[in-house]
Amino acid sequence: MAAVEKRKPAFLALLLNHLMFMFICTFVILPLSGWAKTVFGIVMCMLYLFGVHDYCHKAGLEHSRPYIKTEPSAKFPLYYGIVGNIFFWFPVLLTLILGQFNLGDGVKFGSRLFYLIWDSPWIFLDIFTSTDYNALNPTWTITASMLYFLATFSGYYMGANGKHIASFLSIKRKTNKK
Numbered sequence: 731m732a733a734v735e736k737r738k739p740a741f742l743a744l745l746l747n748h749l750m751f752m753f754i755c756t757f758v759i760l761p762l763s764g765w766a767k768t769v770f771g772i773v774m775c776m777l778y779l780f781g782v783h784d785y786c787h788k789a790g791l792e793h794s795r796p797y798i799k800t801e802p803s804a805k806f807p808l809y810y811g812i813v814g815n816i817f818f819w820f821p822v823l824l825t826l827i828l829g830q831f832n833l834g835d836g837v838k839f840g841s842r843l844f845y846l847i848w849d850s851p852w853i854f855l856d857i858f859t860s861t862d863y864n865a866l867n868p869t870w871t872i873t874a875s876m877l878y879f880l881a882t883f884s885g886y887y888m889g890a891n892g893k894h895i896a897s898f899l900s901i902k903r904k905t906n907k908k
Contacts, residue, residue: 740785740789740806740809740810740813741813743785744782744785744810744813744814744817745817747778747781747782747785748778748814748817748851750781751774751777751778751781751850751851752847752848752850752851754774755771755774755778755850755851755853756847756850758770758774759771759774759850759851759853759854760846760847760850760853767853767854768854770854771851771852771853771854771855772854774851775851775852775854775877778851779877779878779881780881780895782810782814782878782881782882782885783881783882783884783885783895784885785810785885786806786807786810786881786882786883786884786885786886786889787885787886787888787889787894787895788889789806789810789885789886789889790802790806790807790885790886790887790888790889790890790891791889791890791892792889793806793889793890794889794890794891794892802886802887802890804883806886807879807882807883807885807886807887808879808882808883810882810886811878811879811882811883814878814882815875815878815879817848818849818852818874818875818878819875820848821841821844821845821848821849822845822849822857822866822871824841824844824845825841825842825844825845825858825863826863826866828841829841829862829863838863841863842863845863852874855867855870855873855874856870857870857871857874
């Protein structure tokens with residue numbers, strides 16, 4: 731009889747992944763500036779997205795097992811992508827909304843600090859167009875949202891088909907050598 735792992739709910743698993751990277755990125759990326767911030771930000775963001783990809787890969791593997799009643803479907807990676815985008819957009823929207831009102835410097839500072847810490851895996855992107863945090867840069871916000879959806883869909887469908895990103899990259903590497 732095989733031992734069956736009890737999986738965490740998707741919201742909780744993705745939240746724990748986000749909190750782990752938030753903690754790491756807060757102490758690594760926030761003190762940096764210039765090119766070092768960009769390089770470390772890209773590396774940490776790719777590791778963050780790989781963690782999301784890996785969770786979705788495991789979910790796709792689990793849903794494709796013949797003894798599981800759940801069939802692989804587009805609703806699962808879509809759900810994971812929406813949950814991840816909620817994590818990304820919540821502090822951005824909170825900062826934008828609180829920045830519109832004259833609530834005092836303490837509230838604005840608190841919302842900006844919350845944004846900087848919560849979205850620290852994405853902080854290397856210029857999400858806001860100014861230091862007043864009152865206008866979004868749509869290119870980077872849409873790019874960050876789409877990258878999250880790309881990580882969830884690619885991970886889930888590679889898992890549902892029994893493939894892994896390492897095997898995909900090794901196939902590409904072999905064809906390039908020929």
